[in-house]
Amino acid sequence: MSTVLLKGGHLIDPARGFNALADVVLRDGRVEEIAEPGKSKSTADETLNLKGLTVAPGFIDLHVHLREPGQTHKESIATGTAAAAAGGFTSVCAMPNTRPINDSPAVTRWIQDEERGAVVNVFPIAAATLGSLGEKLSDYRRLKEAGAVALSDDGKPILDDHIMREALALAAKVGLPVIQHAEDTKISGGNPMNEGVTSFKLGLRGQPSASEWQMVERDIRLASQEGGRLHVAHVSSAKSLDIVRFGRASQVKVTAEVTPHHFLFTEESCSTYDTRYKMSPPLRSAADREAILAALIDGTVDAIATDHAPHALFEKEVEFDKAAFGITGLEIALAATITELQHTGKISLTRVVELLSTNPARIVGLKGRGTLAEGSVADVTIFDPKKRWTYDVEKTRSRSRNCPYGGMQFYGKVRATIVAGKVIFSEL
Amino acid sequence: MHAHPSQALLDAFTILNHKKSLKGLKIVTIGDIFHSRVARSDAHLFSKLGARVVFCGPDVLLPNSARELAPGVEIVRDMDEAIRGADVVMMLRVQQERLSGMQINVDEYIRRYQLTSAKLKLAKRDAIVMHPGPMIRGMEMTDEVADCKQSVVLEQVLNGVKVRMAILATLLGGKR
Numbered sequence: 001m002s003t004v005l006l007k008g009g010h011l012i013d014p015a016r017g018f019n020a021l022a023d024v025v026l027r028d029g030r031v032e033e034i035a036e037p038g039k040s041k042s043t044a045d046e047t048l049n050l051k052g053l054t055v056a057p058g059f060i061d062l063h064v065h066l067r068e069p070g071q072t073h074k075e076s077i078a079t080g081t082a083a084a085a086a087g088g089f090t091s092v093c094a095m096p097n098t099r100p101i102n103d104s105p106a107v108t109r110w111i112q113d114e115e116r117g118a119v120v121n122v123f124p125i126a127a128a129t130l131g132s133l134g135e136k137l138s139d140y141r142r143l144k145e146a147g148a149v150a151l152s153d154d155g156k157p158i159l160d161d162h163i164m165r166e167a168l169a170l171a172a173k174v175g176l177p178v179i180q181h182a183e184d185t186k187i188s189g190g191n192p193m194n195e196g197v198t199s200f201k202l203g204l205r206g207q208p209s210a211s212e213w214q215m216v217e218r219d220i221r222l223a224s225q226e227g228g229r230l231h232v233a234h235v236s237s238a239k240s241l242d243i244v245r246f247g248r249a250s251q252v253k254v255t256a257e258v259t260p261h262h263f264l265f266t267e268e269s270c271s272t273y274d275t276r277y278k279m280s281p282p283l284r285s286a287a288d289r290e291a292i293l294a295a296l297i298d299g300t301v302d303a304i305a306t307d308h309a310p311h312a313l314f315e316k317e318v319e320f321d322k323a324a325f326g327i328t329g330l331e332i333a334l335a336a337t338i339t340e341l342q343h344t345g346k347i348s349l350t351r352v353v354e355l356l357s358t359n360p361a362r363i364v365g366l367k368g369r370g371t372l373a374e375g376s377v378a379d380v381t382i383f384d385p386k387k388r389w390t391y392d393v394e395k396t397r398s399r400s401r402n403c404p405y406g407g408m409q410f411y412g413k414v415r416a417t418i419v420a421g422k423v424i425f426s427e428l
Numbered sequence: 429m430h431a432h433p434s435q436a437l438l439d440a441f442t443i444l445n446h447k448k449s450l451k452g453l454k455i456v457t458i459g460d461i462f463h464s465r466v467a468r469s470d471a472h473l474f475s476k477l478g479a480r481v482v483f484c485g486p487d488v489l490l491p492n493s494a495r496e497l498a499p500g501v502e503i504v505r506d507m508d509e510a511i512r513g514a515d516v517v518m519m520l521r522v523q524q525e526r527l528s529g530m531q532i533n534v535d536e537y538i539r540r541y542q543l544t545s546a547k548l549k550l551a552k553r554d555a556i557v558m559h560p561g562p563m564i565r566g567m568e569m570t571d572e573v574a575d576c577k578q579s580v581v582l583e584q585v586l587n588g589v590k591v592r593m594a595i596l597a598t599l600l601g602g603k604r
Contacts, residue, residue, distance in 0.1 A: 052578070203431075
């Protein structure tokens with residue numbers, strides 16, 4: 001293995017409260033040394049001059065759909081992780097709604113097999129119930145042994161109170177978090193957008209935000225009884241955030257993520273029936289978006305996750321009602337965060353790194369990641385927070401292009417991504 | 429499912445055959461507004477032309493958000509109150525094929541929202557009765573009302589041809 005010197009960059013490592021210029025030496029896939037600029041005594045095979053750039057622990061996306069096995073017309077593990085690398089993510093957590101559903105150690109292992117051609121770390125999230133049918137728990141102990149870092153029936157909420165209770169209890173014993181896609185489908189009806197004035201104007205049926213917050217409320221109540229760790233995926237409404245705050249104040253172990261699209265857009269974006277704005281949970285009201293921004297600032301939200309959900313053209317170029325839910329987002333997550341939150345002075349760069357690396361690592365318990373302390377894994381994201389650029393969706397590394405970001409101008413560009421000491425993406 | 433602009437134009441044209449202008453008219457639309465493209469387009473045009481647009485129907489077929497459709501749209505739940513003093517009464521069909529899961533009690537609906545001769549008497553004496561069709565006689569209105577002198581339903585059908593010819597001619601660059 002070789003030695004890489006990251007020279008003269010601005011190192012931000014919130015886990016250690018580090019925020020200063022530093023040289024970083026990576027050897028054999030680990031961080032060997034953090035030194036004051038020019039003071040390192042190590043010899044390096046390769047030196048990257050990072051003047052003016054920010055060096056951060058590798059970003060971790062808690063919520064991606066890699067579509068493999070089974071739906072490689074949308075994405076594969078190889079193409080999805082290539083997009084992740086371009087977005088600065090050194091690790092992604094893969095949701096289990098593949099075909100077959102990842103509810104077994106065999107599928108969990110298969111996803112991590114070298115032959116899949118992943119260029120970043122893939123940490124599988126296993127199905128919380130067999131077939132994600134919400135009826136019978138999967139084998140959490142063996143799934144954890146096979147490499148699962150969390151349990152979720154993402155896309156399909158665990159509706160049954162009793163099953164959710166059992167899931168939290170067993171997951172707590174095994175030491176894994178339960179990630180809930182909070183949506184009471186009895187209320188949401190699987191309708192294509194948020195319920196409100198816009199949905200009425202468009203003649204579309206809506207999902208009231210109650211279909212989300214009532215589920216969050218129930219889950220927090222159950223978690224308070226069972227003591228498990230609950231992670232609320234893609235929070236989209238103001239009231240859900242209030243409930244998360246309340247849960248945390250009552251000592252419930254609850255964490256929450258939001259997506260870039262929920263803090264960038266509102267339901268108004270659906271006004272032209274553009275299916276690139278259709279996802280689940282749906283874009284909500286302007287007041288909900290404001291609440292999400294406030295929660296990112298005040299710490300209620302722990303992580304930014306993309307919910308990268310690739311779909312082929314034929315699944316999106318149909319009537320709004322019939323289009324598949326979900327949009328891609330791996331390549332713009334950092335840029336969206338910087339543009340909307342850091343460039344505008346709402347949050348610091350340290351908070352950006354917390355949201356994209358430090359906290360996600362803690363939520364799914366990735367030891368030695370989410371920090372660049374000496375001895376930790378040499379997963380590094382290098383970016384230029386001031387760089388202005390335009391996203392060209394035609395050049396995406398993903399197999400799909402179902403997102404509204406093409407042509408959008410952003411601040412903040414990933415310049416290099418390093419996984420286990422190896423540069424896997426570079427625009428240096 | 430959200431717009432029917434040619435119907436709005438022919439509705440306005442039909443009203444103008446009977447009234448000098450739409451300005452200040454009370455136009456009440458009753459029934460399944462949730463599923464109606466006609467109601468949405470009518471509301472925009474009538475409001476722009478200065479009419480008072482009143483919607484009436486049960487909660488499930490008329491959410492409160494309908495008020496935000498166009499400036500000055502009002503929601504009145506009680507049919508008698510909605511119809512009182514109206515210049516135009518527009519009845520809409522319950523679009524059963526689109527209810528998918530919504531519950532409508534037909535008897536209750538008829539009792540509360542059917543236009544009968546007695547209810548029509550609450551409107552102005554020269555009020556006209558409209559319906560974009562297809563109409564279910566005995567559901568949204570009685571035969572008696574459908575065939576009364578104030579009903580302009582068949583005139584709407586005829587005007588549909590004229591107005592759509594005019595739209596096509598205009599779009600094709602025809603001269604007046």
